[in-house]
Amino acid sequence: MSEETFVLRAEDLEQFIGTENWYRHWTKLLLYTDGVSFLAEAGKCFWLIDLVASYQTEPKYRKEEFQVWKLTINRAEHTGKIICEDGNDIQVFHARDDEWRKRTYRYIDLIQSIKQGALRDKAVYQGELTVLDERGIGRHNLFGRRQLEGFQITRCSKIYPIVFFVHHVLQDNEETLFQLTYEQQLTLLSRFVKPDEHIRLVPTFRTPEPLYEMNKEKSIEGIIINESNRTYLRGKRGNGHFKFKFLKEEVVKFIGYEEQKTGIKMFSDGNPSIEVHLAGDRVSMAVASIDEKGMLFCEVEYLEKTINGMLRNPTIKRLLTDKKEEI
Secondary structure, three states, X not given: OOOOOOOOOHHHHOOOOOOOOOEEOOOOOXXXXXXXXXXXHHOOOHHHHHHHHHHOOOHHHHOOOOOEEEEEEEOOOOEEEEEEEOOOOOOOEEEEOOEEEEOHHHOHHHHHHHHOOOEOOOEEEEEEEEEEOOOOOEOHHHHHHEOOHHHOEEEOOXXXXXXXXXXXXXXXXXXXXXXXXXXXXXXXXXXXXXXOOOEEEOOOOOOOHHHHHHHHHOOOOEEEEEOOOOEOOOOOOEOOEEEEEXXXXXXXXXXXXXXXXXXXXXXXXXXXXXXXXXXXXXXXXXXXXXXXXXXEEEEEEEOOEOOOOOEOOOEEEEEEOOOOOOO
């Protein structure tokens, strides 16, 4: 005799409000209610509770006090997908070109700031994620040192905070705000954003004088100039948006190179060795000089020199093919 099939419906679960009994999962990581017990029994899905429990050993889930687990079934393909959310409809996306990828799980510290009111609810913001070192300088390379525990940036036992610099508010409730000018955006952001350790507004000035004073205290790497009537265009530079970097220069002696898909990577003779990528028409000239003379002097532009002598974001400004070894 075939087993009778029981169809589980939403109304079967709506009867459960609160609970009279608590059930301890065998892993001792969860307590679940009468409603969950009924779901597992009637739906023959104790595996679902096991799955949720298995993730509670990971710090990023264990630290989240309130979790919403959503199971989506594709009957046609016999597949399913389960996701965990914090129940606050807060989502963080990474954008690269036209590819938008959800990365909410990587930025627990930002979620906590948003929950505490750093950003106005039911709005969409655009900005830049970075990590600030002890001097307040953005260090994108520190993202590679993210630790699972607490999702904080750790380097040499030093903890660096993740910071989201808010540039624009793109939507408020259901209203699109792309049409607002930069001046109008600044007015809205001053109302929508309450800066804290992880959520900040970009320092903005209408005249250059404050920049001179700021540069005395801390070297500025660059500035962005926006026209007051500029409107936001996703992924577009120009349109009243200008970015300038203040670069340093240094003559570097290169003694070797390595061919790559686009151009070459040149190596200096210092310790540590400086590596700079070169592409375009100057590659053949650089290769010929190193092959013939065993060295090539170049003017290199860079943002700053690190404490161990490396150059940040180095680029080749000019090949000094006539320069010889100084005695």
